[in-house]
Amino acid sequence: MSTFVVVGGDAAGMSAASKAKRDDPDLDVIVFEQGSWVSYGACGLPYYIKGEIRSLDDLVSVTPEEFRKERDIDLRTGHEVVDINPDERVVTAHGTTGEVVQKYDDLLIAVGAEAILPSIDGIDHEGVYTLDSMTDGKELREYVARARSDGNLQQPDRGPACQYLETCNGPIGIVGGGYIGIEMAEALAANDFEVHLFQRSDRILKTFSEATSEIIAEHLAEQDVAVHLNSDVKALAGDDRVEAVVTSDTHVPVEMVLLGTGVRPRTKLAEDAGIKLGETGAIATDSYRETNQPNVYAAGDCAEVKHVITNKAVYVPLALTANRHGRAVGQTVAGTPTEGGGVAGTAAIKAFDVEAARTGIIDHRKASDAGFDPVTETIDAKSRAGYYPEGGTVRVTLTADRESERILGGCLVSEYGEGAVHRSHALVAAVTERVTVDELSNYDLAYAPPFNTTWDPVLTAAKVLGGHL
Amino acid sequence: MSTFVVVGGDAAGMSAASKAKRDDPDLDVIVFEQGSWVSYGACGLPYYIKGEIRSLDDLVSVTPEEFRKERDIDLRTGHEVVDINPDERVVTAHGTTGEVVQKYDDLLIAVGAEAILPSIDGIDHEGVYTLDSMTDGKELREYVARARSDGNLQQPDRGPACQYLETCNGPIGIVGGGYIGIEMAEALAANDFEVHLFQRSDRILKTFSEATSEIIAEHLAEQDVAVHLNSDVKALAGDDRVEAVVTSDTHVPVEMVLLGTGVRPRTKLAEDAGIKLGETGAIATDSYRETNQPNVYAAGDCAEVKHVITNKAVYVPLALTANRHGRAVGQTVAGTPTEGGGVAGTAAIKAFDVEAARTGIIDHRKASDAGFDPVTETIDAKSRAGYYPEGGTVRVTLTADRESERILGGCLVSEYGEGAVHRSHALVAAVTERVTVDELSNYDLAYAPPFNTTWDPVLTAAKVLGGHL
Numbered sequence: 001m002s003t004f005v006v007v008g009g010d011a012a013g014m015s016a017a018s019k020a021k022r023d024d025p026d027l028d029v030i031v032f033e034q035g036s037w038v039s040y041g042a043c044g045l046p047y048y049i050k051g052e053i054r055s056l057d058d059l060v061s062v063t064p065e066e067f068r069k070e071r072d073i074d075l076r077t078g079h080e081v082v083d084i085n086p087d088e089r090v091v092t093a094h095g096t097t098g099e100v101v102q103k104y105d106d107l108l109i110a111v112g113a114e115a116i117l118p119s120i121d122g123i124d125h126e127g128v129y130t131l132d133s134m135t136d137g138k139e140l141r142e143y144v145a146r147a148r149s150d151g152n153l154q155q156p157d158r159g160p161a162c163q164y165l166e167t168c169n170g171p172i173g174i175v176g177g178g179y180i181g182i183e184m185a186e187a188l189a190a191n192d193f194e195v196h197l198f199q200r201s202d203r204i205l206k207t208f209s210e211a212t213s214e215i216i217a218e219h220l221a222e223q224d225v226a227v228h229l230n231s232d233v234k235a236l237a238g239d240d241r242v243e244a245v246v247t248s249d250t251h252v253p254v255e256m257v258l259l260g261t262g263v264r265p266r267t268k269l270a271e272d273a274g275i276k277l278g279e280t281g282a283i284a285t286d287s288y289r290e291t292n293q294p295n296v297y298a299a300g301d302c303a304e305v306k307h308v309i310t311n312k313a314v315y316v317p318l319a320l321t322a323n324r325h326g327r328a329v330g331q332t333v334a335g336t337p338t339e340g341g342g343v344a345g346t347a348a349i350k351a352f353d354v355e356a357a358r359t360g361i362i363d364h365r366k367a368s369d370a371g372f373d374p375v376t377e378t379i380d381a382k383s384r385a386g387y388y389p390e391g392g393t394v395r396v397t398l399t400a401d402r403e404s405e406r407i408l409g410g411c412l413v414s415e416y417g418e419g420a421v422h423r424s425h426a427l428v429a430a431v432t433e434r435v436t437v438d439e440l441s442n443y444d445l446a447y448a449p450p451f452n453t454t455w456d457p458v459l460t461a462a463k464v465l466g467g468h469l
Numbered sequence: 470m471s472t473f474v475v476v477g478g479d480a481a482g483m484s485a486a487s488k489a490k491r492d493d494p495d496l497d498v499i500v501f502e503q504g505s506w507v508s509y510g511a512c513g514l515p516y517y518i519k520g521e522i523r524s525l526d527d528l529v530s531v532t533p534e535e536f537r538k539e540r541d542i543d544l545r546t547g548h549e550v551v552d553i554n555p556d557e558r559v560v561t562a563h564g565t566t567g568e569v570v571q572k573y574d575d576l577l578i579a580v581g582a583e584a585i586l587p588s589i590d591g592i593d594h595e596g597v598y599t600l601d602s603m604t605d606g607k608e609l610r611e612y613v614a615r616a617r618s619d620g621n622l623q624q625p626d627r628g629p630a631c632q633y634l635e636t637c638n639g640p641i642g643i644v645g646g647g648y649i650g651i652e653m654a655e656a657l658a659a660n661d662f663e664v665h666l667f668q669r670s671d672r673i674l675k676t677f678s679e680a681t682s683e684i685i686a687e688h689l690a691e692q693d694v695a696v697h698l699n700s701d702v703k704a705l706a707g708d709d710r711v712e713a714v715v716t717s718d719t720h721v722p723v724e725m726v727l728l729g730t731g732v733r734p735r736t737k738l739a740e741d742a743g744i745k746l747g748e749t750g751a752i753a754t755d756s757y758r759e760t761n762q763p764n765v766y767a768a769g770d771c772a773e774v775k776h777v778i779t780n781k782a783v784y785v786p787l788a789l790t791a792n793r794h795g796r797a798v799g800q801t802v803a804g805t806p807t808e809g810g811g812v813a814g815t816a817a818i819k820a821f822d823v824e825a826a827r828t829g830i831i832d833h834r835k836a837s838d839a840g841f842d843p844v845t846e847t848i849d850a851k852s853r854a855g856y857y858p859e860g861g862t863v864r865v866t867l868t869a870d871r872e873s874e875r876i877l878g879g880c881l882v883s884e885y886g887e888g889a890v891h892r893s894h895a896l897v898a899a900v901t902e903r904v905t906v907d908e909l910s911n912y913d914l915a916y917a918p919p920f921n922t923t924w925d926p927v928l929t930a931a932k933v934l935g936g937h938l
Contacts, residue, residue, distance in 0.1 A: 011923070041854060041856060041918070041923075043854070043916075043917065043918050043923075044854055044856050044857070044918050047856070047857060047858070047918060048856075052857075052858045053856050053857075053858070058855075058856040059856050061855065308913070318916070319916060319923045320913065320914070320916045320923050320924065320928075321913070323923050323924065324911065324924075339911075340911060341908075341911030341912075341913070342911075342913070343913045344912075344913040345913070346913045346914060346915045346916075347915065347917075348915035348916060348917040348920055349917055350917060350919040350920070355919070355920070357915040358915075359913070359915065385510060385512070385513055386527075386530065387510060387513050387516070387517075387522050387527040387528050388513070388516060388521075388522075389516075389521045389522070416919075417886060419888070419891045421915050421917070421920045422888045422891035422892050422894070422915075422920065423891050423894060424914075424915050425891070425892060425894050425895035425898075425912075425914050425915065425925070425927070426894035426895060426897065426898050428895065428912055428913055428914050428915065429894075429895050429898030429899060429902065429904075429912060430898060432908075432912060432913070433898065433902040433904065435898075435902065439810075439901075442793065442808075442809060442810030442811075443810075443813075443894075443897055443898060443901060444777070444789065444790070444810070444811070444812045444813040444814070444815045444828070444897055444901070445789070445815060445893075445894050445897050446815045446816065446817035446826040446827075446828065446890050446891075446893045446894065446897065447512075447787070447788060447789045447815075447817060448512065448816075448817040448818055448819060448890070449510070449512050449513050449516060450819040450824070450885075451817055451819070451824070451890045451891065454480070454510075454512075454788045454789050454792050455789065455792065455793075456894070458894070459789075
């Protein structure tokens with residue numbers, strides 16, 4: 001009997017374990033998870049903290065008991081793997097009952113990523129949080145519940161702006177204008193906190209189009225979130241407890257700080273075992289997620305992935321890739337070698353009443369670095385037939401290579417519910433299939449008045465961009 | 470100076486005229502339109518009749534005056550073209566001021582389609598309507614307004630079911646369970662009419678998946694629309710005015726009947742001029758929309774189109790194709806030969822609180838006829854993360870060829886607002902780009918909890934179908 005050992009029990013790890021066991025029931029599948037939570041929807045934490053989700057357990061798609069009983073996986077929570085020995089094919093874990101030495105035939109490293117902490121003074125003050133784990137989520141929810149006079153989080157509507165309230169919670173400083181920063185700004189503002197968002201560069205959501213960054217920044221301001229751009233946080237002032245966010249220009253009093261300054265892959269375990277990292281700093285793998293050590297795989301937020309446009313390794317730690325590559329490794333280990341595909345760098349976000357998605361390469365410098373001659377067009381289009389009673393505006397940014405006319409990437413932003421995110425699916429396909437602007441503009445996309453104008457905004461963008469090639 | 474004559478002033482015709490004139494301002498562009506309306510959104514008529522759109526003028530995207538003044542197009546409304554002479558390159562029109570004989574260098578036939586009237590008794594009774602033109606729309610709106618006691622159509626919410634109202638409008642019989650029939654069922658039920666929908670075959674929306682037909686039929690019933698399947702209408706009873714719909718099994722009293730039994734291409738003008746029709750009965754063209762007569766083009770609902778999967782001619786009269794092919798002809802005539810692409814047979818519909826879209830080939834008989842070995846899978850998936858407070862179910866039907874594993878088509882249905890239609894865009898791309906099931910399942914589609922589960926329903930469907938290949 002062959003043994004498949006998985007290190008890390010979240011998206012990639014549990015997808016791999018489940019798929020391997022399902023495809024080959026004779027396989028011994030052992031998962032070591034350091035914490036007590038497995039297979040949890042970390043992406044849901046901001047909505048839990050906001051108060052829209054009742055319990056942390058609701059974020060768990062499959063419980064440890066279900067993995068053990070129904071899927072016959074030997075899941076060992078509370079076990080930290082401290083050593084991998086690829087020559088002997090054993091891992092060593094520290095668990096509740098002492099040290100465990102486990103042999104493996106195949107091994108998957110799926111230990112994820114960890115929050116990057118900026119190297120500034122005051123980071124260790126009380127009242128400084130990250131959103132890096134279920135435990136963080138629990139603490140932040142408790143913080144919000146304590147601060148609210150009514151203690152009731154089940155209130156998705158924000159209510160009037162903070163400064164007009166007699167009692168206002170906070171103020172809170174959020175460092176970083178990426179997904180976590182923006183989703184947490186919504187979660188906190190919805191609970192009547194005064195929120196200050198600090199972004200080092202000149203725009204939030206830097207991987208999205210400039211047009212999208214602008215729209216979302218304006219929308220945050222409309223929701224009374226103070227957005228501080230070009231604001232490099234120098235220190236978090238205070239004695240024991242954080243009292244202010246200090247930048248070169250400002251000194252903003254706060255009673256709590258959330259750090260949303262990105263993540264980096266957890267690689268120490270792999271490095272110590274002689275497993276190679278790539279240029280991105282994440283674990284390098286081939287297209288089957290195998291590392292330089294035979295039968296040792298890496299997937300999810302600790303590993304590099306190939307970009308579908310450049311075919312080069314990138315570090316894009318997102319949930320779908322972790323699930324997909326974990327599943328592919330499980331299938332491979334069970335006897336059917338499976339690649340699981342590259343990434344297009346697709347991402348989506350909801351910010352209050354706005355939604356946005358991006359895919360591919362839209363940054364001109366990055367496009368040039370990859371050998372393209374980028375040209376970009378941004379259009380505004382109605383989200384539904386002009387005469388239809390509902391509707392809003394979809395702003396579409398499309399980037400193509402001037403010579404090949406191939407679509408390189410795009411970004412869409414609209415009011416929440418007007419379809420920017422789902423409409424981006426066509427662009428993901430176009431980027432992946434190396435479609436030209438002209439080919440995209442000829443797509444026979446679904447049309448009816450409640451859903452788009454006759455030419456969906458994506459088609460209109462392609463038509464307009466085509467006119468400039 | 471060269472002259473471009475267009476016959477028909479709706480989607481294809483005005484798109485061609487506008488594009489040709491914009492690309493080549495020296496071109497003389499003359500449009501003959503039989504009626505008084507041009508460039509109108511016929512797809513919006515059900516919503517106008519429902520009362521959600523205030524005025525018929527709101528359906529007009531560009532007015533005749535704007536075409537004449539701003540776009541410098543010689544638009545002659547009230548002119549019926551009665552003859553085309555391809556040898557002499559002249560058309561003859563009957564207008565308000567008598568007969569006009571006009572020479573052309575290039576000619577576009579864009580005369581659209583007309584309602585198919587079933588050959589049954591009583592079709593000429595008073596109270597029998599079609600929805601074939603703006604005039605029909607006006608008459609139906611007036612009918613609805615007369616019937617409503619309050620005369621107020623601006624009431625999108627339907628209110629309680631007919632049988633529970635003290636005063637109930639109708640009953641009305643709708644013959645045909647296609648787009649028009651279903652959209653009009655919504656429009657009429659929203660105005661408190663008792664509605665009976667008669668469908669000859671065993672399901673409505675026959676080009677959609679069976680799962681979709683079932684869901685929408687059930688939903689219509691929930692909205693108190695009586696759906697009569699397997700009900701071939703034999704006659705419309707009555708003396709002068711229609712009084713009942715008669716099938717082999719039933720005799721349903723009605724005070725009005727709407728016929729939504731499909732359309733056929735208007736081809737008489739073309740046939741009389743020696744222009745060839747295809748096997749579908751619509752005007753045959755090459756990929757540039759040129760007919761067998763040099764410099765005579767045909768586009769929109771009167772012409773055939775090529776299917777992207779089979780590359781064979783089909784008759785799929787829909788708005789986007791008319792716009793796109795009209796525009797392509799305009800570009801060609803102005804000096805840049807442009808094909809405008811094929812169709813994937815994509816369509817979308819909203820029925821009360823449900824939305825659906827379909828694309829490609831999902832019917833097994835049609836797939837087999839085209840040389841494929843079809844295999845289909847239908848799945849139900851959550852429309853958003855399971856823990857997210859909003860959300861519903863997306864039912865996805867996916868059909869592929871067993872040998873090549875290529876995606877042939879698909880159909881999605883969900884609650885209105887849960888994204889069945891916009892999510893179909895990925896399938897249109899997959900069908901057009903000849904993507905395999907495995908490739909589709911690896912698409913890096915946008916994910917965030919408010920928009921999908923980590924695997925979008927389309928990806929899940931591909932994953933499940935892939936497991937059965």
